[in-house]
Amino acid sequence: MGKVIAIDGPSGAGKSSVSKAIAEKLGFQFLDTGALYRAIALHLRRKELSDDALYDETSNAIKGITIAFSNDRVFLNGKDVSDAIRTTEAGHYASIFSAKKAVRDALLSIQRDAAVNHDVVAEGRDMGTVVFPDAWKKFYLDASEEGRAKRRYDQLQGKGVEITIEEALNDVRERDLRDSKRDIAPLKKADDAICIDSTFLSLDEVVEKILSCIDE
Ligand code: DC
Numbered sequence: 001m002g003k004v005i006a007i008d009g010p011s012g013a014g015k016s017s018v019s020k021a022i023a024e025k026l027g028f029q030f031l032d033t034g035a036l037y038r039a040i041a042l043h044l045r046r047k048e049l050s051d052d053a054l055y056d057e058t059s060n061a062i063k064g065i066t067i068a069f070s071n072d073r074v075f076l077n078g079k080d081v082s083d084a085i086r087t088t089e090a091g092h093y094a095s096i097f098s099a100k101k102a103v104r105d106a107l108l109s110i111q112r113d114a115a116v117n118h119d120v121v122a123e124g125r126d127m128g129t130v131v132f133p134d135a136w137k138k139f140y141l142d143a144s145e146e147g148r149a150k151r152r153y154d155q156l157q158g159k160g161v162e163i164t165i166e167e168a169l170n171d172v173r174e175r176d177l178r179d180s181k182r183d184i185a186p187l188k189k190a191d192d193a194i195c196i197d198s199t200f201l202s203l204d205e206v207v208e209k210i211l212s213c214i215d216e
Contacts, residue, residue, distance in 0.1 A: 002119040003028070004134075005214070006127035009141035010176045010187060011091070012148030012155075012168075014198045014206060018141060019123040021207045026121070026214075031114050032069070033124035033131070034094065036107050038085035039067045039076045041093040044103075051096055058102035067110070086159060088171050095175040098125075099182040125179055128190030137214055138193035141206070147199040148172045 005028065007019050016032060023030035040062060047061045068075045073082045084090060097103050111131045114120055122131065128138035143151070149169035156163045180187040189195060194213050198206045 002115050002117065003136040004115050004119070004127075004132045005121045006132050006135040006138045006190070006193070007121065007123040007141055007210075008125055008127050008129070008139070008187065008189065008193065010143075010148060010172065010179070012150075012152040012172045013141040013143045014151060014203065015123040015141050017203050018198075018206050018210065019121045021203065022210055023121040025207070025211065026119070028119040028121050029114070031111065031120045031122040032074075033107070033111055033122060033127065035069070035074050035085060036067055036110065037098045037103070038090050038094040039074055039081055040065070040103055040107065041097040042081055042085055042090055043076055044097050045093055049097075053100075055100075055102045058097075058100050059106070062102065062106045083159075086156075087161060088156065088163065088167070091171065091175060095178050099178065099184065101184055104184055125187040126185035128193045129188055130185045133190070138190050139210055139213070140189040140193040140195045142195060142197050143199040145169065145172060 005022065007015050009015050016034070020030050043065055044058070044061055049058060049061050066077055073080050074085060075081065108131065111122065115122070115132065124131070128135055149165060149172050152172055153163060153165050153168035156168065176187065196206060196209055201209070
C-alpha cells in the first residue's frame with residue numbers, strides 16, 4: 001500500500017485544485033473520487049435507474065462498468081465523459097446516487113485499489129473516515145458557504161456553463177446538506193484530520209499550508 005494523503009470537505013472548498021497541485025509537487029497520483037461518483041451517476045441516469053431503486057437493482061445496473069482516468073480525462077466504459085460529468089445536473093445526481101449503499105460498495109475497492117501500488121492524494125467526502133482510515137496524512141478543507149458558491153460559480157463559468165451566483169449557492173447548499181445527512185459514509189471531518197479554512201486563502205496559500213503540515 002502506498003502513502004495516502006486524504007483530503008475531504010464540502011463542495012466548492014477547493015479540494016480538486018489543491019489535491020491536484022499537491023499530487024504534482026510530491027509526485028503522487030491524484031485520485032478524484034468525486035469524478036467516480038459523477039461517472040457512475042451518469043451511467044445510472046442513462047440506464048434510467050430511479051432514485052429509489054433498491055440495492056440489487058442498483059448493483060446490477062452498475063455491474064461491469066469501467067471508469068478510467070487518462071491525461072486529466074475521465075472515461076466511462078471507454079467513452080470520454082469529462083465534460084458531461086461536470087455539469088450542475090451531474091453533480092446533483094452524483095450526490096443523490098452516492099447515498100446508495102450499492103454505489104458506495106462498488107466504488108470502495110476501486111478507490112482502495114488505486115493506492116495499492118501508488119502514493120496518492122485522494123480527495124472526496126469520506127477519504128479519511130471510511131476509504132482510507134489509516135491514511136498517512138488527513139486534511140479537512142472547509143470554506144464559508146458564500147466562498148464555496150463563488151468558487152463553484154467561477155469554475156462553471158470558466159467552463160462555459162451558464163449559471164447564476166444564486167444557483168451556485170443553492171447547488172452547494174443542497175448537496176452539502178444531502179452529503180452530510182446521509183446514513184452511509186456522510187461528509188464528516190475525521191477525528192485526526194487537520195482542518196483548513198480556505199475562505200480567505202489563495203490556492204497557493206492552501207497548498208503551502210498543507211505542505212508545511214506534511215513536513216512537520
Ligand atoms: O467532489 P464532487 O463535487 O465532484 O462530488 C460530487 C458528489 O459525489 C458529491 O456531491 C457527493 C459525492 N461524493 C461522495 O459521496 N463521496 C466522495 N468521496 C466523493 C464524492
